[in-house]
């Protein structure tokens with residue numbers, strides 16, 4: 001039985017960079033990775049990391065079924081922006097790891113800027129064999145775990161995750177910025 005792994009971290013922590021490195025590692029051994037990212041993220045079938053590396057990828061969307069994939073030559077399934085997976089898609093990915101013996105590695109945010117746990121992240125936190133955290137730091141030096149929205153014109157939609165609209169902050173700074181003490 002292959003593993004289902006969820007790697008999470010705040011924005012700009014290097015999740016996509018890490019995923020693209022894993023894809024490269026498989027390819028350098030002559031193995032084929034299959035890479036997915038979310039269709040709603042304003043991406044044209046491409047995973048682009050903050051360091052400028054990119055690669056062509058398949059797109060998933062809310063109605064997409066991973067069970068329709070022909071994975072006969074796939075050594076690993078890599079899913080970026082995994083916070084946008086639905087509960088049933090995470091179950092499908094669990095089926096792929098368990099029944100088809102293809103490792104599945106998902107990368108994504110845990111919470112939105114409103115501190116809501118994303119549907120995909122919630123399901124993965126419950127189902128993944130292994131949880132890994134990629135760390136980044138707040139401007140105060142502590143570990144950043146939340147996103148603070150810096151752009152007041154951004155929509156309230158949790159899917160609006162344009163990197164120019166947010167900074168990654170620690171929980172203490174997020175509370176100072178978003179809540180007043182009672």
Ligand SMILES: [Zn+2]
Pocket residue numbers: 138139140141142169170171172173174
């Ligand atoms: Zn801080």
